[in-house]
Amino acid sequence: MTKSTRIKQRFAKCAAADRPALVTFISAGDPDLKTAQSIMDGLPGAGADLIELGMPFSDPMADGPSVEAAGHRALTAGHTLQKTLDMVKSFRTHDDETPVILMGYYNPIYQRGPETFVKEAREAGVDGLIIVDLPAEEDDELCLPALAAGLNFIRLTTPTTDEKRLPKVLQNTSGFVYYVSMKGITGGAISSHTAVGEAVRAIKEHTELPVAVGFGIKTAEDAALIGRDADGVVVGTALINALVASLDDNNRATGTSVEAVHALVRELAAGVARARD
């Protein structure tokens, strides 16, 4: 199977416009399948350059309360791994350019069978995978089968990944490098924008791949500031929080839910557009 190149092309396009890419994370099936599909379908129009689609997991150990609650809302509403793949298939019927990356934990994939899963994901129109609990030491599990199937395998690097370890982490990484801006879980606070910039430059000495920064970017101002140095900025928790604010008392979607997320994406897109002014 030929390799997916949507991610590469999209980062190149953003670089040509001298701005960082806006990478948006939403949780598949949150708060229900129909609403999540509408949110996903409208993301590119609102200014998202890449889409990370969270695969809900009962025990998301590296995530903060917002992402955890999003996954639980989806699972309570009956979401499954198959439905996540179906969302991508449906999205691809009207968008063949925006990269879609599945992000989550290994067990649901392991249960489906890694070989089966990477084939199905590729066929559904997925471009890359981010699997939080698969470090480089476990590359045989899913990373190598994913690469063989033509998917990008995007790796997280963190402030604890030192110069000595970085080459091992980057070895089988493709698509882009996701720099976690802090020692912590999703939704925390970035301690120093300057330190993030330095870390991005350090990673770039070891790789030609674009470097996106995530964890802790909440506003258009954050996005603009981080986007000065980074090739992409990832926003997740803030979008989930915007969605949550629109839900009714029983955590069900309301008439404003889809627009609540898209409105914040438009603000963030304006932020990345002026990042290098």
Next chain:
Amino acid sequence: MNQQFKSNSLKNGPDENGRFGIFGGRFVAETLMPLILELEEAYTQAKSDPAYLKELGDLNAHYTGRPSPLYFAERMSAHLGGANIYFKREELNHTGSHKLNNCLGQILLAKRMGRTRIIAETGAGQHGVATATVCARFGLSCVIYMGATDVERQAPNVFRMKLLGAEVKPVTAGAGTLKDAMNEALRDWVSNVDDTYYLIGTAAGPHPYPEMVRDFQSVIGTEIREQFAKKAGGLPDALVACIGGGSNAIGTFHEFLDEPEVKLYGAEAGGHGLEVENGHAASMTGGRPGILHGNRTYLLQDDDGQILEGHSISAGLDYPGVGPEHSFLKDSGRVTYVPITDAEALEAFQLCAQLEGILPALESAHGLAQVIKLAPTMEKGQSIVLCLSGRGDKDVETVGRHLGVPL
């Protein structure tokens, strides 16, 4: 020839990647990867450092009170008719369970590594108490994560931890049990990597924890071998231990893995019965392999790979996974794992109180229930050693509630 180089030994695991066969491994977020590699290196150095081993040995002897006695349960043996029953009295250790064996080993390691803040998860509270104890002993700050459900059903242990100076953080996610406490402890560790040591209480989690915890608990089995030879001669015919994560069981079994004439039995939490969906915590007899909390092991999970909460009357066994070495020993056929229901454990708890004057922890009562089934099927003159891993004072309220005696 050195034991560890025997090619056919069941004691060879884990390999350099932390695997016991296909089980174990290092399934953690990148933020934690450098930390567990550092821990592995520190442990490798420590275990061959005579000064470290001497300090641990001294603490085991004079702080914990090791060796723990091997006790012949005469009336229980006569009552059941069959094998002679011995209790390895881990419940007589300081803090009332086997948990201190592991905590002392790890706290000395944390000290060597220069960590100043200790975090831990706890289910029944036994590991939380043991951790709070060693933190007090060594003057380190201590945060214990405990599921909100467990905080409620193990109130005396919560207060003990507070008296020992620990901060107890209730976890409300999920069913508020051990699994959720472990998620929260991992989140804390990811967020506080610079000064924090995660003191895992069972032989599970990412490599090197399963190996390290097993090594610290193996003192149980080596003492059993010595004490039994002196007391009764030869080797016991069977060993029985309860399994939640499985630290007391692996500590009991490991010494005997290459002695095929010694039968090994692990008692899992059968809860309301294996036939009740999500009504038990028997991950090996009622689950299948998957990945959670840093390792591949048998797990309770649904068809889509979402982890189930499980259920057990015993907060210490109420965990949807099990240590990876047990998964390996199950598949290899060396250890027989059996489910014990809440009702069977409750009965064993009462019988032990009446016949031996010992209140066992509800966890250990699961092991005893298996002994009750096993002993009558064995010849007179044969013998069973049960690891009596903890004392039951903490469970008096729970048992009362189940017997219709509100306290």
